[in-house]
Amino acid sequence: MIKAAKKLSSQSASFIAPVLFLFTLSTACGTSNPSSSDVKVTNGVAISENVFPSAVLLMLETPEGQGLCTGTFVNDSQVVTAGHCVEGLSAKNPSVFYSTKINGELTPLAQAVSFKRNPRYSIELGVNPNDVAVINFPAGTAPATTPIASQTPRVGTEFTIVGYGNNANYNNASGLLEGSGAGVKRQGRNTLEAIDNNMLSFVGLTGKETKSTYAKGELVASGEGDSGGPMFVAGKLVGVTSGGGLVKADDGVTDIAISFYVDLNNAVNKAFLATVINE
Structure with a gap:
């Protein structure tokens, strides 16, 4: 098991950032080719839309450009996702689209009416x-x-995460965080390592490893585009992706990915969801 050299804390690391994926302003939803990546996938397994079908891709038109998030339908009309995914959007008639791939292109299926x-x-x-x-x-x-x-999972609980984000996150030659492979639905398993400041956190592979003793789909982590994506335990939604980044393993050299998920059962979130679900 790889371990981070520091305690998992969303308050202690400057590299942590929300993991919304933004296309450039000139990139259209259907013209990008997010699946073209030569990075070996070790932190996620590509799946079809009928696997974990409640987990869906959200395309957003933001002031900065077109964005990509992940969300989960909890009833026939409402999706739970990350709050930062709707930043800058109008709460009424927002430019958010539940989308899927048709003939290899991202295609909107329905537009949100509010959030x-x-x-x-x-x-x-x-x-x-x-x-x-x-x-x-x-x-x-x-x-x-x-x-x-109805309750927060315990440390040590095995979970499954699903998302449309990058299949690899790594530091480039300039030390900046990069990634690749967004837009493909993937799943994977890991184990909850810590609960700190009401955040569910764990470490995993970056997806950049050329050799790994871990099977594909094991020791996964979240990447850009996974924002709002689900953490499932025993067939129920326990959390959504807020952010993540890279830290050093115990050897001080190897990069490992760290992920932070919002606990939907902390008191504030539970009260909020009770007022808006099925509203």
């Missing part, structure tokens, strides 16, 4: 335990649903 974000969250807070929002779509939009769990 509500936890009022305790602000984008200035970055990775934060209240980074959650509920996006409303027309009734009957959901391809499938997953209920929200």
Whole structure:
């Protein structure tokens, strides 16, 4: 098992950032080719849309460009995702689209009608335990649903995460965080390592490793584009991706990925969700 050289804490590392994926302003949703990557995938397994069908791709038109997030339908019309995914969007008639790939191109299936974000969250807070929002779509939009769990998982619990984000995150020659492979639905397993400041956290592979003793789909981590993506335990939604980054392993050389998920059952989030789900 690889371990981080420091305690997992969303408050102690400057590299932590929300993991929303932004295309450039000139890149259209259907013209990007996010699956073209020669990076060996060791932290996620590509899956079809009918696997974990409640987990869906969200395309967003933001002031900075077109964005990509992941979300989960918890009933026939409402998606739970990260609060930072809706930053800069109008709460009424927002430019958020539940999308899928048709003939290899990302295609909108339904546009959101409104959303509500936890009022305790602000984008200035970055990775934060209240980074959650509920996006409303027309009734009957959901391809499938997953209920929200009624309690926080314990440290040591095995979980599955699903997302459309990068399959690799790594530091380039300039020391800047890069990634590749966004737009493909992937799943993988890991084990909850810590609960700190109401955040669910764990470490995993970066996806850049050329050799690994871990099977594909094991020791996964989140990447850009996984924002708002689900953490599933026993068929229920326990958390959504807020952010992550890279830290050094115990050897002081190897990069490993660290991920932070919002606990949907912390008191503030639970109260917020109770007021907006099925509203």
